[in-house]
Amino acid sequence: MKRRKFIQTTGLSIPLMFNGIPMRAMPKSSIFSAISNENDKVLVLVQLIGGNDGLATITPLDQYDKLANVRGNILIPQSSLLDVGFNIGFHPTMTGLRSVFDDGKMAVVQSVGYANQNRSHFRSSDIWTSGSPAGQQWTTGWLGRHFEQTAPDYPTGYPNAEFPDPFAITMGSLVSETCQGTAINYSLAINDPFNLNPLLDFEGADPPNTPYGDELSFLRETIEQTNAYGETIKEAAESSESLIDYPEDNRLANQLRNVVRLIAGGLQTKVYVVSLGGFDTHASQVVGDDVATGNHAALLQTLSDAINAFQQDLNLHGLDQKVLTMTFSEFGRRIRSNDSLGTDHGDAAPLMLFGSCVAAGIIGDNPEIPDNPSVQDAVAMQYDFRNVYGSVMMDWFDIAEEDVKNLLYPGFSHLPIIEGCETTGTSETVPFIEATAYPNPFSKQVNIRFNSGSEHVRLSVFNGSAQELKVLVNKKLTTGQHEFSFDGSQLPAGTYYFHLQLEGGRQKTKLVIKN
């Protein structure tokens, strides 16, 4: 085992209890940042394949009566839903996720989708994995493009001292399209990290510059990569252990359990992709005489139990501030159910994030169900999925906003979905003092004043529909009092918000523009 990895492994796994104090209760400063002088954050993507019915997963309770009119045959009795506050009911099987939510480690972004929704599984999956607009076909993945910036020559020259481990790992047999680069996929597919035997690797002559040669090179490279990374992966998996019992017969939990072992074992892989299929519930989404059971209930239970166990395991390993988990699915489903106790392909749906660094709670408004939706109607988009991706890139991987715009789309606007954890190095923070805005209400200009330490600060203004209008500051400031002003003279009267994020805290305050 390499020396550097050994240090990191012990660093991460020993201090479960430090002088009897559980890790999480310790001030978040020293241990992690002392180990790594660069970004050590990990993103876990959970792909829910088939198009998850968001309305049955995270049910808007204020719309319940309207839902009862149009999807009565599959709608779960209100009394059975898990009321988590915010006018939201979780599906009754999601007790595990409720405890993650109550623990402040879960964020729900409402109605995530994109304009001109495509209702083909394959096209829409391509859109979600590539981050393209609906009308364009991009063959690279949203994370693949990011890796390609860091490592344009990959796999030539990898692994190396700077990047000893795979950039991304897909748990399963197929690599994830999210990690597709122009020429090669940046993720390694792994079924069983404990059973990776080296393949015979023959050095042949350089293959000819023909289609045959291209495919031959690809095969040789994959064999070399498999061998090159195989040993480190196996070592990482074997040098750590699961600290909780995962649910049995849970195909998602099996994948996530191995993810924790790899992270805890010191693998520096940035992205893991796991998946759960079966969400294409055109028929028999529920059992007719007991609608809280059936295919969808079983899927959500699998998801909920797996994430809950995973999150606990991360907590016990002291990795909960290092790992961010995010779900995605190609689309939500129609508002109206069909006659087969199922639902057809729809549009937007809630997206879930987990971890100690998420802005816990509900982001966005409950979807509004029309009084008499047509058969074609589905949940309207509130947030473009690329704004979620981009905010993760910025706040989790420290990618500059300009780069995010290049990698995703020029119209990107940041969403406050991550808060409270340092992403880089150490920095000085000061006790959080509430910011003030004056005058408020205002008609022309408002001034926002706050104190910060030497730390990264982000201040922006949103309208009532949660669209970010302007970023007033997004950089590291010096210690002291700061003031920024916002010109609202061109805006219609109404309610607006400013959103302030400092390392020591976060604040959302209403602004009123009057005529």
Add this chain to the structure above:
Amino acid sequence: MDRRTTLSKMFGQHVSDKKVATAPAPAATAVLSGLAPYMGAFEFEQAAHLLRRTTFGPTYQQIKDAVNDGLDATLQKLLEDRPLPDGPLNHRYENDPEVPIGEIWANKIYQPQPLRNEIRNYRRQSLNAWNVELLRKSGVSIIEKMTLFWHNHYVTANINDPNYTYNYITTLRENALGNVRELAKIMTVNPSMLRYLNGRENSRVAPNENYARELLELFTIGKGPVAGPGDYTNYTEDDVVAMAKVLTGWRDVGYFNMNPDIPMPFGRYVNNRHDTGDKTLSYRFDNQVIPNMGADEYKHLIDIIFSKDECARFICRKLYRWFVYYVITDEIEQDVIEPMAQVMIANDYEIKPALDALLRSEHFFDMLSIGPMIKNPIDFVFSVLNIFEVEYNDANLEAYYRLQLRTVGQPLEQMQMVPFNPPSVAGWKAYYQEPGFYRVWISSATLPPRMNFSNQMLGEGVGQGANRAAIDVLKFTASIDDPFDPNHLIDEFAKILYPQPIPQGQKDLLKSILLPGLPDFEWTVEYGDYVNNPDDEEIAASVADKLKNLLTAMLSMPEFYLS
């Protein structure tokens, strides 16, 4: 740079003097030849290419026969209709009152529980074993490759009743070389399809559009570029809704039929579930109105869809990706796909003339078309079994079926291609997922099972005693012309196993595996010793070991994963 000169240099061989490209090639990956008939030499390399792409693992003898017969006769043989194979047998279960052991169970009724599950289980096993047998024995015919093509096209999966699956795959096999449009009609009301895409739930009161959407997007015309909201150039969202209504009213007879009057699973029309109103298609289908036509309405709908020539292009692209390569450039679209589609249209959607045109084309035999296809797992597994003519003892039916299942069951699962269970309605990703296509088969998770499979079949094989099945390297070597010269032996092995010649350095490496640190003549001596003393087990074993080392290396080289 003159592409052909470079190639002939690269492979050190003469390139037949068919049309010589004079224009410089824009890129190495551009295959420029078109659908005109190939007039060049039809030698071992070309014959092997044709048989590898159209069958599962051609043998040395089959390739040599094809060279002797010539391209015309070989193509004719490949495209010949064949009678359907006999159905799968009850291989082990004693309590099926309808089907004694050794008899065909297909289309025989079920019994009440608890027998039903036991009957289902033996039939399911039997069906899978029978499928292995068909692929092992498919010989020089394109029918099994086409049957698998249609399975990947008209996908069904998770079908619980083996009678349904038998009916499904037999329908595809029966029509594999038939008429594309008529097959669309047949599959629309196929009972497995009615189950898989919810057609059976599609009714007048609550249309379920699942099948209608895939019918357009995946089965017939394909999705064009987005031309506006809900408008995919070839059809619109409104067409999906209207067509779902056309297709209302179809039910299947139900799993596990116990009624002797029902001969086999089929789709049945139920009038009071059918939407009898007029259905108006979009301007993409010329605003045609489909009046109530009851049980015949779906046929009329399929005729309307196929009246659009785009259907021929769509299916020809899929055939191209199945038989040639996944990259379709503008030139290939224009010079191969379009003329092939025109052949299909001119022949009223009969598939044989279009296939014939493709498989005898200059483009198909272009040097650049030979070798870049990554074998799918089924092709890979049956290459290993069939090239080496692995024998299975069929004296005991149960052991025979079980062993065939054991040989391929788990390996195919690990390599991600389980027959009768494609991962989604679009089929296996290798045939549609950009940009990787065939490369999807290959990952650090799926490579080890490939290597394990060939190693195992070259080594201990599967099964024991009289029922052991394994590669007999001595028998295989004896079938080669002049196996006494190690250089010639490696050349011949490479010709059989690899699509293109390998460089001398690789041959040298292989020879050092066959004969570590020994001069060539030692092989001639040792092998000659074995031939002269065929009953001396010690000599046979030591020669076999050397050959196993060589073939283990050869089957593990990525060249063997290519076709």
